[in-house]
Amino acid sequence: MxxxxxxxxxxxxxxxxxxxxxxxxxxxxxxxxxxxxxxxxxxxxxxxxxxxxxxxxxxxxxxxxxxxxxxxxxxxxxxxxxxxxxxxxxxxxxxxxxxxxxxxxxxxxxxxxxxxxxxxxxxxxxxxxxxxxxxxxxxxxxxxxxxxxxxxxxxxxxxxxxxxxxxxxxxxxxxxxxxxVAPEPQAPLIGITMFGVTTPAADEARKTLTELGYEVLVFHATGTGGRAMEKLVESGLLAGVCDLTTTELADDLVGGVLSAGPQRLEMAGRVGLPQVVSLGALDMVNFGAKETVPEEFLDRNLFVHNPTVTLMRTTETEMAELGRRIAAKLAASTGPTELFIPLRGVSAIDIAGGPFFDESADAQLFAALRTGLADSQVIIHELDQAINDPGFGAAMATALH
Amino acid sequence: MxxxxxxxxxxxxxxxxxxxxxxxxxxxxxxxxxxxxxxxxxxxxxxxxxxxxxxxxxxxxxxxxxxxxxxxxxxxxxxxxxxxxxxxxxxxxxxxxxxxxxxxxxxxxxxxxxxxxxxxxxxxxxxxxxxxxxxxxxxxxxxxxxxxxxxxxxxxxxxxxxxxxxxxxxxxxxxxxxxxVAPEPQAPLIGITMFGVTTPAADEARKTLTELGYEVLVFHATGTGGRAMEKLVESGLLAGVCDLTTTELADDLVGGVLSAGPQRLEMAGRVGLPQVVSLGALDMVNFGAKETVPEEFLDRNLFVHNPTVTLMRTTETEMAELGRRIAAKLAASTGPTELFIPLRGVSAIDIAGGPFFDESADAQLFAALRTGLADSQVIIHELDQAINDPGFGAAMATALH
The missing domain is CATH 3.40.50.12020 (Uncharacterised protein family UPF0261, NN domain)
Incomplete structure (x- = not known):
């Protein structure tokens, strides 16, 4: 009963x-x-x-x-x-x-x-x-x-x-x-993290993974979305993770509204699940409408995405700290882990001519990752592309397969 | 099926x-x-x-x-x-x-x-x-x-x-x-509207109605609460309404956060349900934390109720308008309607020595009600008491019976 x-x-x-x-x-x-x-x-x-x-x-x-x-x-x-x-x-x-x-x-x-x-x-x-x-x-x-x-x-x-x-x-x-009842056989499930500014890369990864025989679940990196994916990882329901959009860590570090908490990006590593990871949208911290941005940030590089979303560019110092944190999380992974670095920009607006393009800040992130992962098992792929350029999402998907 | x-x-x-x-x-x-x-x-x-x-x-x-x-x-x-x-x-x-x-x-x-x-x-x-x-x-x-x-x-x-x-x-x-299945016989249901600052009156009305053989449902006048009660009235599930706390109309008029919309206080009258009505907490408009109060109101009489609730005293002009609106709604009622006026104050803080005590403003409300209801079927009871004084809630309950 x-x-x-x-x-x-x-x-x-x-x-x-x-x-x-x-x-x-x-x-x-x-x-x-x-x-x-x-x-x-x-x-x-x-x-x-x-x-x-x-x-x-x-x-x-x-x-x-x-x-x-x-x-x-x-x-x-x-x-x-x-x-x-x-x-x-x-x-x-x-x-x-x-x-x-x-x-x-x-x-x-x-x-x-x-x-x-x-x-x-x-x-x-x-x-x-x-x-x-x-x-x-x-x-x-x-x-x-x-x-x-x-x-x-x-x-x-x-x-x-x-x-x-x-x-x-x-x-x-x-x-x-x-x-x-024994469940019907299903295709193995993969979780992908996505944001508006990483959609082309996520779509490409999803398409590639689907062609490779996986079933793909997409999670919006809104705090709740990232935590939901890691909850599924913990439940043992996923066969792998394509964690393309790790932006929630920037909100956690700086105090944005879409944080998934400090433990984000740890669950796959903890349970030993295969994961490919990238740096999607780490160029931004999320706030609500312009008038809700805390006063201390008003002189920073702010971008009004729409009436209810204001983005703030992360600084060199913040990017270096994000690199250290991500490296520590990935280095502690107990399963296969590969990091994909998009050398020409981590979001749709962090590209040459874009409002958040900042090569020095991105360089701090990349350098801290190289240093932090130097003695680890994590494989690093440095691609001379921006994250949404054709081939980037597919490369992550293929590596996960 | x-x-x-x-x-x-x-x-x-x-x-x-x-x-x-x-x-x-x-x-x-x-x-x-x-x-x-x-x-x-x-x-x-x-x-x-x-x-x-x-x-x-x-x-x-x-x-x-x-x-x-x-x-x-x-x-x-x-x-x-x-x-x-x-x-x-x-x-x-x-x-x-x-x-x-x-x-x-x-x-x-x-x-x-x-x-x-x-x-x-x-x-x-x-x-x-x-x-x-x-x-x-x-x-x-x-x-x-x-x-x-x-x-x-x-x-x-x-x-x-x-x-x-x-x-x-x-x-x-x-x-x-x-x-x-025919439902088991139940005591007739009465809805009461309550706020923190009208709780003694609501408790007394509830006790009296329960003793008189009714079953009482309490609704917090938080916008959702008032609307929920009127939704039940519309569904035909209530036998009467003790609308002691009509404060949501002040939020609707002035722009507070707990409005139930402009149609509040109309449903019982529309469907002809017996109602007794009072003026609970019309001395206040609700906002969130102090820093969320709109700038145009910062020089008004504000009272920090707790870290997430700030109250603003209604003015003479606003009270007169509220009186006109309430009178129009009640005068249009198709069922038995009685209005209870607490001459010595409409909330726990609108009493002699209280932070929102304002006899002139209250007098505007009362005068507009008397004028607006002069040629109507609505029975007006003017009690020389504040709303939470002993006897007020019981008087409303007894009248509804």
Missing amino acids: AVVALIGTLDTKYQEYSWLVDQLAKHGVGVMCIDVGSFSTSPIADISSDEVLRAAGANPQELRDRRDRGEMMQAMSEGVAVIVRRLADKKTIDALLAVGGSGGSSVAASAMQALPIGFPKLLVSTMASGDVKPYVGEVDTTLMYSVVDVAGINSISTMVLGNAVAAIAAMAKAAKARSV | AVVALIGTLDTKYQEYSWLVDQLAKHGVGVMCIDVGSFSTSPIADISSDEVLRAAGANPQELRDRRDRGEMMQAMSEGVAVIVRRLADKKTIDALLAVGGSGGSSVAASAMQALPIGFPKLLVSTMASGDVKPYVGEVDTTLMYSVVDVAGINSISTMVLGNAVAAIAAMAKAAKARSV
Whole structure:
């Protein structure tokens, strides 16, 4: 029987969760209740809040005595992520459901983000009609807006939560069925990172890889996109990575809006997946509309891409640091890794006559990479081309094959 | 058999939609394909893109000839909303599924927002990990992040779309079962609008209404909240409205961030639902963090509520205009309507000694209401109290009973 894990503050939402348990049973799935209530000792909990806190390495009694809500939420978030990951790995649970306001949603979202893509995860939340990035992250979390506060079972929640229960029970069954049926043979999957200013290179790489018999997934290097790709690498679903557009590292270094965090470009190396890497769009840091660019940057080389996107050229110093960081990440790779350097420019606007053309800055990046990778296993290809010139994307694709 | 409506650009996403149709059939539901492709004549369409455009009052051939993408998307959005609403009213369809990028998501979201709460609606989108308010609006749209671009059926989309199909098929069946089973008798539902600065009054009204045998739904007056309540009023699910916190009209008038649009406070009157109305938090316009307050307002009476919320006191002129607008809305009501005026202040900080206390401004609001409602059926109660004083919320609740 497929099993749905229910995450909730069983102290404050006892009535609602009891109803959910009953309804899930009617849909023919098993239920495992995980209690994340701060002061909860619920009779319907299969995993108590004490167990959740201990999974985060915390001492439940000490934590409760301190009565620090922020610290408690943090420990609950960490603990529940550890627990659901463990249960999912053991195939004890097949899906995750949670219902809550902003606090409960935040704890549940942490658990959902700890699970692989494809594992069904549904969050019914009062927060699901605004900026949901903190809840969804880079995984396939499904969000349902609760419309009214999640408080009591009434005419509205009977419908909204009734739909949620039907949905998660069916998804749990579908996921369990997938896990017991051998999947049809598919072409091996390759992830490619793309940006507007590296599209010609990415298109060429995609075309070449498709001709070579691969299936290609394209990720926009918007922060979420890069993290989503690395999440898939971690899940073991990709056969290789064509990481053509590593621009998110510039946003991480300088403080742009499209950072994928400092760990970007490490996952393929960590799990030993074959990767070809280039330096796409490292000439730029991304901001929103012109008026949102921080004051400290107003005298820099800024380029208004469109009304909601302003690009800032990276400096020599920043490029040298990016070179050191990328070299360190690639040198630590445990799998086959090749670096492709486009000597004549790293984006569509970093070419002779383009607004971001800056040979000295690019030279700093390239030099730091050569130095940092000198004693490594990484193969460096220096091409006397700009990244979007014909042949560059194809060369990366061919090397990955 | 339950029927799922599938909305999609069947020209560009033919492969994906064919797969969805097959999978839905395997889950034991019927499928109705609605084509919103701009230049589409798909063999799997049950409702063609021509029909969608004509439902918006457009001439398909003329529209195609003009090749204006924005105009085309607008017409598709309007047409598909008309069509799904018609199909749902006739109970021809029981749920809605769509899959797309930003363009497709926008068209599908328009259809979803046209449907009542409780009608299952699922959108699988590349846009579901950011600000989703434009897609969700104030209804219970369920969003699933597609992780990769919606392009082809591969190892990832088999899982993500497989989950989506299982979920929507089950929700369609659940919704159809609800519509044929007579619902259990429930207490009549009342909606209350609340803000932090009107919480004591709302709590008192809620307590009184609960004691009188009603079930109370609380809506935060955050723009989305007010619209959600009015959407429920339109759906016929509420027995009455205690619209204690009409502050969203101030944001609409002055340009704050929590507007619910100019039509707020009209729906109950339009459908003839009993309503009691007050003036909660009309002393304030909402902005985000202090530095986001528009420059033109920097010399006004600003109050930093917390690091992300800055309040601005409304002026005499603005209050007079709000009074005129509210009077016009209430005077047009077709159902029983009573207005409660808190003579000593409209919020927790609009009281003697409070930072927003301004008797002259409030007097302008009250005077405009008296004038505007003089020849109407609306009963006016003037209470010599501030809105949060004991008895005010109870008086509104008792009047609604």
